[in-house]
Amino acid sequence: MKKPLLLFSFIFVILFAITLAFTKGDVFAQAKKQKAKAPSKNVSCLSCHDKISNVLPKNHKPVTGDTIASCNTCHRPDMSIKAEPKPYASTIHRAHIKEGKGADCMICHTHANNRFGLYKSGVSFGRLKKDELENIKNIFISWAQSKNIDATHSKVDIMCSSCHDKKLPLTGDTVENDRCLICHGPLEDLQKRSEPKDFPDRNPHKSHLGDIACTVCHHSHKASTVYCLGCHGNFKMKIPGG
Amino acid sequence: MYLECIKVRVNLNKEKELKSFLDGVFNNLEQYGGLVRFEFYKNSLVPLDYIIHLYWKEDINITLGSPLSYYIIEGLQRIGLINHTMWVEETTIGDMEYNKGDTSEDTKNYPDFKNNVNKEETMAKKDEIKDMPNKITRRGFLKAGVSAGMLAAATGLALDLTKKDAEAAAKTLPKKWDEEIDVVVVGSGFAGLAAASEAGKRGAKVVILEKMPTYGGNSIINGGVYAAWDSKLHLRQKLNLGNDSPKQHFDDTLKGGDYYNIPVLVKNLTEGSADALNWMIEEGGCKLREALTRAGGHSAYRTHTVAEGVGRGFTEPLRKIAEKYGAKIRLNNEITWIWRKDTEGPILGVEVKTPKGKRNIKIKKALVLASGGFSRDIKMRQAFNPSVVPEYNSTNHPGATGECIRFAQAIGADTLHMAFIQLYPFAEPETGILDNPAVYPFNGVGYGLIYVDKNGKRFVNELERRDVCSMAQIKLGQKPTYSIFNEEMVTKMGGTMEEIEKGIAKGRFIKANTIEELAQKLKMPVNNLVETVKKHNQYLKDGKDPDFNKPITKAMIPLEKGPFYAVAQWPAVHHTMGGIRINEKAQVIDIWGKVIPKFYAAGEVTGGVHGSNRLGSNAIPDCVVHGRIAGINAAQEKA
CATH class of the missing domain: 3.30.70.100 (Alpha-Beta Plaits)
Structure with missing residues (x-):
């Protein structure tokens, strides 16, 4: 019984070697392309990029390996929740969200047992259900190229955790005023900046409705709305920055 | 086949x-x-x-x-x-x-x-x-x-009359509840906050559901005037403005509402308003201006103005009290259904649309509906009163859309007076908002402020009720009309010179040193306005107004000394007098006249307090008094 199996294997290897010799590596390229389409599979950067060095900034150290794991060794996943720019994470995410094409998180990320992680990095960003992951993906696309505030933040490398401090944001999560004011505050200064010259008491940041949430007007992942206009239809007010 | x-x-x-x-x-x-x-x-x-x-x-x-x-x-x-x-x-x-x-x-x-x-x-x-x-x-x-009645009773379904298909008039009760709360208050205005305060004070776990992203609804943008025959400040006695009593306030309110009012509810209001005002002063730190006005339809100087000159001066103290007693306000939480198993049983809970999805809250003690009126729902207001055409502006915030009245009706609650819809006669003509200058025409009449049309002529007894003043303007057919007053009246009527200056900067108040100059600025026939003012000054001296029969009082000031001011005004939809029927305990009554167990309502969402026409400055006392009654009774319900 063993003999025919051995023989078969042998023939297969030979045939494969011949094919390989004739196609000069195209088989591997083919294999990589097919892999790239499969969900939840971490694939080589080379399936899209000819050379890794082409996509690195100038003066970047040479990189060995061909997956995101090569980057992780130096660029450790930034788990901090500080309201600060994250240039590396921001750049690499933005670069992989092509205009009109969407994104595929699973090229670099892992999602097993509802845990959302990064390929060969040993870190987990937290629990995330499949639909929430899809939601976050769409928000990332908005963040990279929309006309909303999220894209305004993207331009200065502000990512999710800079606003959503606690954990992976889920549908319906909001951002407290204190968080916004870390960068945009203190409130008194903001009020001074936004004071209209013609009608000083039409200051949107000094509402007669009291201490209202920033998010009443400023929506990050959809178009912002001037709440004042709900009653004061004749006010000329616009929200800069999406 | x-x-x-x-x-x-x-x-x-x-x-x-x-x-x-x-x-x-x-x-x-x-x-x-x-x-x-x-x-x-x-x-x-x-x-x-x-x-x-x-x-x-x-x-x-x-x-x-x-x-x-x-x-x-x-x-x-x-x-x-x-x-x-x-x-x-x-x-x-x-x-x-x-x-x-x-x-x-x-x-x-x-x-x-x-x-x-x-x-x-x-x-x-x-x-x-x-x-x-x-x-x-x-x-x-x-x-x-x-029959539909059998359907609900036999099967554990809540009636749902919103479905288009009458055959599908059933909405199944939730299989599980996401949360249990003692007292759920819907709406975070005067009535809701007052109810939450009193229920919280009595140990109930209270949650206020507010559909808007900001708290306070119409209350926080309201004109900030409060009718009470007395308060611990005794302003009327201090300012020597005559007599008043709860009975006199009661009589005025019934007369102003053409006796459509439910008397026991008016009694609650007029007898409870002074105590409610003191409560907000003592427990909430509410501050009043040292002024008292006589407003249209009132026969006494009983209208108090809050220091801030806007409803926020009352909602902030109320919010403070409510939060002190543990009530939590959940913004962006809109109720979408009231759960009741059958036509005999109590309220079971509410279905809520939250930013994180649908939630079903089981109510252990009671539901207090304080969700306001429907002035901003053009279709609904015209359905009950076709004369309130879409062209009218509204003084209300965008959330005043009345859907909670329908939810209550769908589980059997009775309504009344739905056609009685009030126009505020003095709103800002362009947008219909009730901004700070728009309160002056209302507060000033007791001190001699007059209304004139574009021709510079008076057209109504300024001390008339709101419906009369509004209709008088509409019949003129010329938008807008103006209030004319002078500087001497400002502080007496509860205004401030700071407000006047701000109003001038925005172009709302027009200032002039003489009546002639004022008429020119208003593009009015100068002689007409001069003549009108002269005549009115004489009427004040004579103590008689032969033109419109205005009751002249000693507190009224003739328009002799400048500077003079004018403010443009025009009616806008302001208050829906009708709503859910309640009894004197603020319990909601069903279409058979029975109490719906564990269901209370207070404020503009209810009907019957004001009859066909609400007197100005009666809304806040109505809301606070009935809110408190609802909260006290809700807390006493068995869990």
Whole structure:
């Protein structure tokens, strides 16, 4: 019984070697392309990029390996929740969200047992259900190229955790005023900046409705709305920055 | 060939029995000669609805139906049939255009009985059970279902009259609750905050659900005027402004409402308003201006103005009290249904739309509806009062849309006075908002402020009620009209020079040193305005107004000394007097006159307090007094 199996294997290897010799590596390229389409599979950067060095900034150290794991060794996943720019994470995410094409998180990320992680990095960003992951993906696309505030933040490398401090944001999560004011505050200064010259008491940041949430007007992942206009239809007010 | 359809609705818990019963019928079909096929579908949109198709080869009685259908109905009645409809159609099965796509999991397609037809042809189109194939030539309705009352009582369904299809007038109670709360208050205005404060003070866990992204609704943008015959500050006595009593306030309110008012509710208001004001001063740190005004329809100087000059001066103290007693405000939480099992039982809970999705909250003690009126729902206000045309602006915030009144009606609550809709006569003409300058025309009349039209002529007794002042303007047919007053009146009527300066900067107040100059600035015939003012000054001296019969008081100041001011005004939809019927305990009353257990309402969402026309500055005392009553009683309900 063993003999025919051995023989078969042998023939297969030979045939494969011949094919390989004739196609000069195209088989591997083919294999990589097919892999790239499969969900939840971490694939080589080379399936899209000819050379890794082409996509690195100038003066970047040479990189060995061909997956995101090569980057992780130096660029450790930034788990901090500080309201600060994250240039590396921001750049690499933005670069992989092509205009009109969407994104595929699973090229670099892992999602097993509802845990959302990064390929060969040993870190987990937290629990995330499949639909929430899809939601976050769409928000990332908005963040990279929309006309909303999220894209305004993207331009200065502000990512999710800079606003959503606690954990992976889920549908319906909001951002407290204190968080916004870390960068945009203190409130008194903001009020001074936004004071209209013609009608000083039409200051949107000094509402007669009291201490209202920033998010009443400023929506990050959809178009912002001037709440004042709900009653004061004749006010000329616009929200800069999406 | 004939198709006999039996559309049934069954008790949700009896699905298993239904299936086994139909299996039993299916296995004994031999005895029914002429039956070609037996099919049984579940409507995947309405989980309780099934339809049974019986195909008959021979003619059956098209008006009576087959014995088999009666057998099925009888059988189903034993296992929780709620409602059914039967009819017979003439059909040609071969011409039927069934969708050959996949049948959904919840559509059970019984195999053919006799004369096998191609199975694919019998595939039912998902969700489209109602859409019968063409080739229907005759149709006979046999039987309609049972009454709606029985439906709710027998099956644990809340009535849902919002559905377009009357047959589908049922909304199933949630299988599980996401949360349990003692007292749920809907709305975070005066009434809601007052109710939450009193309920919280008595140990109840209170949550305030507010659909808007900011708290306070109409209350926080309200004019900040409060009618009370007295307060701990005793301003009337201090400023020597005559006499007043709860009885006098009561009489004024009834007269102002054309005696449509429910007297016990007016009594609550007039007797409770001074205490409620003191409560906000003592517990909430509310501050009042050292002024008291006599407003339209009131026979005494009893209108207090809050220091901030806007309703926020009352909502902030109320919020402070409510939060002190543990009440939590949840913004962006909109109720979408009130749960009640049947027409006898208590409120069970509410369905809420939150930013994180739908939640069902079980209510242990009581629900307090304080969700305001419907001035911003053009369709609703015109449905009750066609004269309130869409062209009218509104002083209200965008959330004043009245859907909670419909939710309450859907579970049996009674309403009254829905057609009585008040216009605020002095709103900003362009947008209809009630901004700070728009309060002056209302507060100033007791001190001699006059209203003039574009020709510089008076057109109404300024001390008239709001409906009269509004109609007088509308009948002029020339927008806008103006209030004319002088600097001497400003602080007396509860205004401040700071407000005047701000108003001038915005172009709301027009200032002039002489009446002539004012008329020029208003582009009014100068002589007319001069003449009008001169005449009115004389009327004040004579103590008599022969033109409009205004009751002249000693507090009224003649327009002799400048500077003079004018402010433009025009009516805008302001307050819906009608709403849910409550009793003196703020309990909601149903359409049979009975109390709906565990259900309270207070504020503009209720009807009957103000009758056909609310007197200005009666709204806040109504809201705070009845809110407190609702909160006290809600906390005392058994969990």
